[in-house]
Amino acid sequence: MTQTNADQPIHYQAQKSECEIFEAAANNKLPVLLKGPTGCGKTRFVEYMAQQLNRPLFTVACHDDLSATDLVGRHLIGASGTHWQDGPLTRAVREGGICYLDEVVEARKDTTVVIHPLTDHRRVLPIDRTGEQIQAHEDFMLVVSYNPGYQNLIKGLKPSTRQRFIALEFDYPLAKLETQVICQETGLDKQRAEQLVLLGQDIRRLKDHDLEEGASTRLLIYAAKLMQTTLTTTQACMASLAQPLSDDHDTIKAIERLINAHF
Amino acid sequence: MEEFIGEVWHKYISSKVATGFPEAGVELATFQSQLSTYFHCLGGAPGKVVEAAEPRILGNHRPLLQRIAGSHRRAALCWQDQRSLRLPPVIDYLPEKEQNEALYFWLAALGAKLPTMKHWFVENQLATLAILTSHPGLKTGYQMLAKAVVAQRPLIEHLPQKLQAREQAIQRAILKPGSVKSLPLAIGEPLFVPLWLYPAPLYDVGAGNVEDSDEQGASSEKNKTESLNSPRKSAQYFDDEKQTDGLLVFKLEALFSWAEQVDMDRSQQEDLDQDLQGAADDLDVITLSRKRKAGSAKVKFDMDLPAPFNDDLYLGPGIKLPEWNYKKRAMLKDFCFVQPMLSDEAVPSKLPENLKEQANCLKRQFNLLRPLSVLQRRQPFGDEIDLDAWLDIKTQPNVMIDGENLYLAKKKNARDMSTLVLADLSMSTDSGVTTEQRVVDVIRDSLLLFSEALSACDDPFAIYGFSSIKNKQIRFQLLKNFSEIYSDHTRGRILAIEPGFYTRMGAAIRQSVSVLKMQNSNQKLLLIISDGKPNDIDHYEGRYGIEDTRQAILEAKRQGIQPFCITIDAQANDYLPYLFGDQGFTLVRDIQQLPKMLPKLYLNLSQSI
Ligand SMILES: Nc1ncnc2c1ncn2[C@@H]1O[C@H](COP(=O)(O)OP(=O)(O)OP(=O)(O)O)[C@@H](O)[C@H]1O
């Protein structure tokens, strides 16, 4: 769990009207579901919105061993016996704030038990172990994200869970915006950033064929950073855009050709 | 003797005129998969593959010597259609290996930018310009290639005068793409440009008849020299000019030699026994009769006969099954006769090229689904102490928590599911989806991809097909059983499926259930792929067929089997909910999506239970 409310302003370039929708949801105490491929800016967006709305952010990266206990809290043993400690979700519910469950489908099924009563009109969090029922704070907001890509064929979200959220779809930003993001995040010159975005678009065409996922904005940013070191452009791009995406020799070779076709 | 002299002469004269640099030659096969990826990156249609082009006849001007040698008349040009981008099988046009390699990648890039073409001369130049703009890294490489290519072309002044202007235009267009707006007219076809794409060969079917037309153009020369070639070569030639005839000759030939071989095998009784034993091992339930169907040793040439009545191997004496008569509200005992069979003569084969990419993708995905071990909490035994459980006991002594289950244990979290796919192979699957594809072709592709996917994650599965003519002839065709490993043999059998007659679904389901029941897994899935209502030519149609099928489905459910139907019948909504329940089927509107959908569907089903 990480809790952020950084002092420095967070940069986020809106793709569409996601900021307005998010704000409207927050004002109406509605939970939000973010869907989109990896590295397209979902986490960044939530961090940004938390700052804009001036609410603390509790981020939980979900994994397949994450259970309701990890969200709600547990008893700990201290010097003076056992005591209860709130989990991130409980803290957000009590103190007010945004609880962001990243990759929610990864979590164990029992987490839905605590999510459901929080995401409808009740807005309560029942804690079995202490017998408490916490009414959510005014500023509490639940945000979950998931990537409808290949891994989640198996897991998907159940309709009964899905239909409790306002949903926002994310995708890699359009070329112009992505160029701006790269320039701003890394300081790369506009011309090379533009070419990098074109390269990214070429690689994304391989999604669902040679690659599970296309090159994310995050990887393009990595590439841009490496390009400004002493590495050659090819080295930088191979390390950030070819090797992370595939283990297949031919695919990597083809991407190498492609990189050299761009730079 | 004559032939010998002919050959020597041919060798001599060919060596005199050989161009190209065989030592620097690069083969398509080496780069095929890279080229395909590259092609797709640059915007080539996702479904298109990269394949070798057949050589085609060129109508360009050739110097006298080349004409005598009969060489340089044919070359494999680069072109494409809906199916694939065709690249020359070998490129040895330029003196350096790297150049020839670069030429391949250049052609793939151009192919991606120029999916269709009307004006060969203009569009090749424009597409070249477009690529060089979007991919500036190619600029230097292209200039080098262009120079090298032009260096291989005839000097303008060595050409007959009336060809000069055109050649000049082409060379300029290669060196400075986009600079020449039109191609001056001249006789014959221009010398081919290895940097450019060509229209599909159908476009210039006439090319073969275009005579070399210049001053010395003795038109009979061509035929003479052609006959000097080896017989095989001339057969190929024939093949090219009359596509269909050539193909037929080839097929019959293959058929004959194959038939001979088959006969030989059959006469060796021991082999046959062994064979059958193998087939018996393959079977899930059926007992075996060691007799072949009479006449099965003959290969049928009669194309009018529907495929299922070819010489498939009958497995066992057949099985009697009941049928539900809704009017009498009674099960008719032993009313149906199901004949399991195996097309043991299907030629083992590899996965068709056009499915490979999709299959690889599915395999990667399904590979991730191999059972993983996960930590289970609150176990009575285990590797580590479950602190949570212990704390719960300590903090809530008055709440009963699963006794002493205080351990974390690693357990394999396997999907324990067996799947039987039952494919409808009735006559209606013969109807066309597109001009080239029938329903049965799509079903076949789907079965193949499904098998590829499931074999990657080790989940047990079996595949059967069925069709019927009345209650006494229900063919239950074994394509893959549970114990058999998915192999080239299985693939061969799936590839060989052909439409049969009618759809007596109830009996086929009952037989599938009896096979599936013998599996030990927790979950048993019966996936039915169908293209229409149950029907047969007797009373088995309409309500009767539906009621019987429904009974069969209910029986299956009672035995712990989960039936699920995938149908492409647009009217299916009328009767399928009644048959399968509203969660028990899905309608595929665009059947071409079926191959993609089937594995996904499997995943959804495997978790929804
Ligand atoms: N619209 C944007 N404005 C500013 N930065 C962006 C934007 N989109 C993406 N980024 C950049 O992309 C990087 C990756 O984004 P982020 O970590 O939010 O991805 P994500 O969608 O949460 O991915 P994952 O699903 O893998 O967690 C960020 O660090 C940020 O630099």
Ligand SMILES: [Mg+2]
């Ligand atoms: Mg994230």
